[in-house]
Amino acid sequence: MFNVEFYRGTREENYTLVIKQLAALLEGEPNRIANLSNASALLNQFLDRINWVGFYLMEENExxxxxxxxxxxxxxxxxxxxxxxxxxxQMETILVEDVNLFPGHIACDAASLSEIVVPLVKDGQLIGVLDIDSPEKSRFDELDQRKLEEFVEVLVRYL
Structure with missing residues (x-):
């Protein structure tokens, strides 16, 4: 599930490590775009079998x-x-095993078959969402959801 070149523990240990790496990357940096850029790059390097990872930000109700x-x-x-x-x-995480079965799915990349989206919420306000796509069905599971929600909790502290 991970780029084994960098992460050699259990999936849970590897997620814990990447969350610590995120905190170290963000410490002392107030710029939101810089922090989101590093967060997406870190997840792209960390997760395997994905074809897109990034953020959508709230702006004028979209x-x-x-x-x-x-x-x-x-x-x-x-x-x-x-x-x-x-x-x-809904301001809640959505894990989709097969995007073709999700009503109203927006296909930005036809190769994407599964997806997980985690909202970025600070002080009760939606900042945006973390979106991760995979070219494999059922790529994401409950561990991914739980740990990506922890990743986002750390990230939101710096936004």
Whole structure:
């Protein structure tokens, strides 16, 4: 599940390590774009079998593309539309085993088959979402969800 070149522990230990690496990268840096850029790069290096990882940020009641790693993506997503927009509206993580079965899925990359979206919420306000796509069905599981939510909790402290 991980780039074994850097992470040699259990999946849970590896996630704990990458969360510590995130905190070290962000410490003392107040710039939101720099922090989101490093967070997406870190996850791209950390996770295997993904084809896109990045952020959509709230702007005037819609999600707008932020820092990411992967192919060019949809620029604007209405709240409530697709996996990202639904996660933003509900302010909760959505894990989709097969995006083709998700009503209203927005296909920015036809190669994406599964997806996880974690909302970025600070002081009760939605900042945006973390979006990760995979070209494999059922790529993400409950451990990914739990640890990515912890990753986002650390990230949001610096936004």
């Amino acid at each position: 999600l707008v593309l932020g820092p990411f790693q992967g192919l060019p993506a949809c620029v604007r997503i209405p709240i409530g539309r697709g996996v990202c927009g639904t996660s933003a509206k």
